[in-house]
Amino acid sequence: MIEIRSISKTFSKRIKALDNVSFDVRNGEIVGYVGLNGAGKTTTIRIAVGVLPPDSGDVLINGYSIVRDKRRASMHIGWVPELPIFEPDVKALDYFVYLAGYYGISSGEARSLGRKLLEEVGLGGSYNLKLKEFSMGMKKRFALAVSMINNPDNFLFDEVLNGLDPQGIAFFRNLALRFRREGCAVLFSSHILSEVEGIADRVVFIHKGRIVREMSIDEIKSMAKPAFKIRISNMDERVEDLLKDYGRVRVEDHTVFIEEPRVEASKITKILIENGYEVEEFSRATSNLEDVFFRIIGERG
């Protein structure tokens, strides 16, 4: 359970990176954290894992305050940073063992755990590679393995899909679903809504340091329902009246748009033809989550 409580953070006097941000990630729930570049996602996550002190507010991890009781809270956190940075000259497995030591795991135990987890994230052949020799995706995978050292029940993934290959993305998806099954709280950030759609149960939207909306994935899907685009040669004003019960209607010249339609396409065509309209073209505008995203954050559309 991750409870983010009114955190604010100002970096320099001009930039207010976070302004009173609050939301929860409950156990057994995957929450997407979506916002544009610079919206404050990384800042929120760094504060939540305790590597950055907030100016005000607090984050509770399983009820332990990250500000006042960090040692305890950190025991329950797995974190994959946006840009993972490690000691460059250390071998992967050695570094894993080193980090595991902080959780009181003996080096022998950590070595076998490290082999298992690195294997699991697809780094099986790279135990003895130095971390500076890792690619971006390998670093993410390594950080993913590290986040599981302490077998935590709260995960915070910052742009984790960014830099992963399709295989990696599929792997992460399955992993996140497994964590959910096991009752973990998973927060993962992205600046692309469609990336979140397939995995998350809920999405928190952040814009310019403020939480603008929290929505379930179903709500978002409904907002992103396809629109019909119908071109009619003998267009007149009655069309809008005629179709208004079947969706949100908008007319432009010879084209009528029906957003969030409540009936099937065939039904609409039937009504139009019955009323003597000549339908020249009927198309389904492709569903665009990003339009929804921008609509939600109020930037455009």
Place this chain on the structure above:
Amino acid sequence: MKYTLTPILYDFKRAFLRLSTLLLLVLFIFAGVGLSYISYNYFIQSNPSIGSFTLIILTNDTAYARGIIYDLTGSIIDNATMKIYRIDTGETLFEKRVAGNFSFTSTSLYDSLKEIIAEALTPQSRPIEDMLRLRIESSIGDGEIPLLGIQVGNATYIAFGDINRQFFPKPGGLTGRGREEVMKYEVVNAGYKLILLSRKTGEARLIVYAINTTDPVKKVHGLLEYNTTEAKGLPGGTSQPIPIPLDELSFKRLGVINDYVEIFSLTLEPDKDILALKLSPGNGSSNFSLYGIAMYSTMIPVESRYVSFIAGGVGLSLFAEFFPIVFLYLAYVLMAKPRSTGALEFILARPVTRWDIYLTRYLAGVFVALISTALFVGAVQGSNMALIGLTLDAGSIAVLYLGLTAALIAFYTLCYMLASSLRSGLYLAISILLYLLFSMFWSLIVLLYTLFSGGGFAAYNENSYLLGYFNPLSPISYASYYIQLNYGIIPEMETVYTWAVILSPILWITIFFTLGYKIFKKINLTS
């Protein structure tokens, strides 16, 4: 408790037990040994480390040699190689491996000495003192021993020795008695060398030789007595017989003389000035006694010479100049570098707080300072014991240790504060600059201060102790000061206030430690 101490101890352990720190510790030991060796070399350049008294009696076509070899504390050494050689040609006449206390006979030595004596008796020859010399080579050093005396005739002997004083008949007696009686004194050629070990304790060694000049084969038997007295109104430091009321002194027994050379240990009263000696014949007739005096209050004890090398010389200044670099580097690897690359942030996501990381890595450096200085001081003491046979007293060792650690910790704290707040490039630039300021250019600053404050060069020393309170490395100088003061090597300085000496490193350490944390607590670890 899995939650609390494990990660902190772990971070400390990993910070401390890294290859670089372990290498540092080894480096410190080597430095300690090396430093002692350097000091020792300086030391023996001005303090010959080996002395000897060697008597060679030429009789019945054989040379009979009897002698001792001692170090600069007057202790007999284990063994050495003795070489008798000609100064003019460099030719070695005789060479033999001997014990520190030796006697042997040799016919080849007899032959070569006879030959050179014959040569020396020709009118064109230079004096034999300029022709013959004894050289001792040993593991603790070499010694060049000059010719001390020679007698040619039916009782021929040659003596080598670094013994500079001769027993003399009572001054009054010399004028008051007849010539025959004076001759009686001359049957004994006797001398002594006083080695003052410590001024504080008055520990000293006395090396005494005695040769029966009429028949050197016969050993002199006698009683040696001594006393100490004050040098009231006496001209200091002279080796000439001076009017000491020898008659009025009551002598105490020091020991008996039964051999050509004897070593006695004695304790001189630290508040007196002069050692008076009385050598009486074995028959107890004090009428024929010989006397000796030595002004010891003006002698520089072996210990002080040694201490001033260890505490005031090259040794410590080398330490002060180089070891801070080690701690500058340590603050870099423990803090500046991981913080600057961002790797520290990933570690901070473990169950540790910023305070834990700040404290444990600081303590790891402090721990290195404590241990490495202990190893260093131990190595210095150990190798000095082996090389010279002397060590500082326990109090001085403690002061030395405290001074060195205080300086290193104070400098480390300063570096650590910089490392916690600056990016690594800037950290290196600024800390190296400060290092240069505090170690290399500091004397220049003191000099400038002295010139501008109008004190003249006389005030330089005072000012250097005064400004030292503003230099984190100065506890080394203060330790050196107190040690030398303790051994009476340097006078007391008005500008050294004990409270300030103690307070200054405490302030350096607490201020920079606190300031460093104030910055580190808030700092963003990814920029």
